[in-house]
Amino acid sequence: MKYKLEWIYKLKGGEGVLVTxxxxxxxxxxxxxxxxERSxxxxxxxxxxEAGTSWILKEMKKLLIEVEEEPHDILVFFDGGYNKDTNESGLGAVIYYKQGKKKYRIRSNQLFHELENNNEAEYAALHYALSLLEELGVSQMSCEFKGDAQGVLKQLEGDWPCYEENLSRWLDNIEEKINGLSLHARYTPISRNENKEADKLASQALEGKVIHSKMQLL
Structure with a gap:
């Protein structure tokens, strides 16, 4: 979660200026x-x-002690691949987060059947990433989602409409899960080159290589 501060800066003569x-x-x-405060x-x-909730300094100290023990500062990369010859989809997700004073990375993939195309695989990949967050116990946190599926992210932001019925169902399911986890979600489109980790996991799933690993980062 990100935070901003607002305070009245005291000027000589008793006047004050609002600073953010x-x-x-x-x-x-x-x-x-x-x-x-010391100054x-x-x-x-x-x-x-980012949700507009406010705290004074004493409350902020207590909040951060509580937050520190939960998964936080969450960054999610996702990608989906599709093999039209087998009608199989590979879903890949990479999750970076902090807990306590440590940083972790989760890499996971899944082979999925019965999707229609690569576009639908991208939605399924994001939904899969949310399921991993749910398993991790993430709740009421800020979370940034990054992927090269610009359409998915723009539709979740409400910037682009979705006309396909099957994709609209995926959007509804994704939004339901985000709301259920009480996430404050941010969506950042990136290039395919920046999404190599998740792309590789999706490809490995199509090759039959199942991966689910958690690693502490230095």
Whole structure:
């Protein structure tokens, strides 16, 4: 989850100016807030998360202790592949997250049947990634989704319409799962070159190579 700070900066003569920070990770936001308080030049210091919820400094300290023990700072890459000769789809997902003071990566794939084309495989891949988050116990967190399926991401943002009935059902299922996990979701289209990890996992699924690994990162 990202946070921003707002406070009144005290000027000479008793006047004050409302100041707003950039979006920061929780630890940086807290350190910044403590520095403002120590300086004695800020008042009415308030923290806001991306959903608009607000905290004072004391509440923010308690919140971050609680959040630290849960999976957070979540980044998800997803990709889907399709083999028209076998009517099989490969779904790939890579999840980066923090828990405690450690960073982790999950790499996972799945072979899926009965999809119609590569487009549908992209929706299924995102839905699969959400199922992995559900298994991880992610809830009420900020989560960024990255993929080269621009149509999927733009439709989830509400920027593009979806006319195909089968794809619309996938969108409904994806949104239902996001809402069920109470995620604050951000969607970032990337190039295929930037999505190599998830693409490789999808291809490996089509080759019959099942992968599900969790690794602590240095």
């Amino acid at each position: 920070s950039d979006w920061l990770d929780g630890e940086t936001a807290l350190l910044f807030g403590e520095e403002i 004695g030049k800020g008042k009415e210091l308030t923290f806001y998360d």
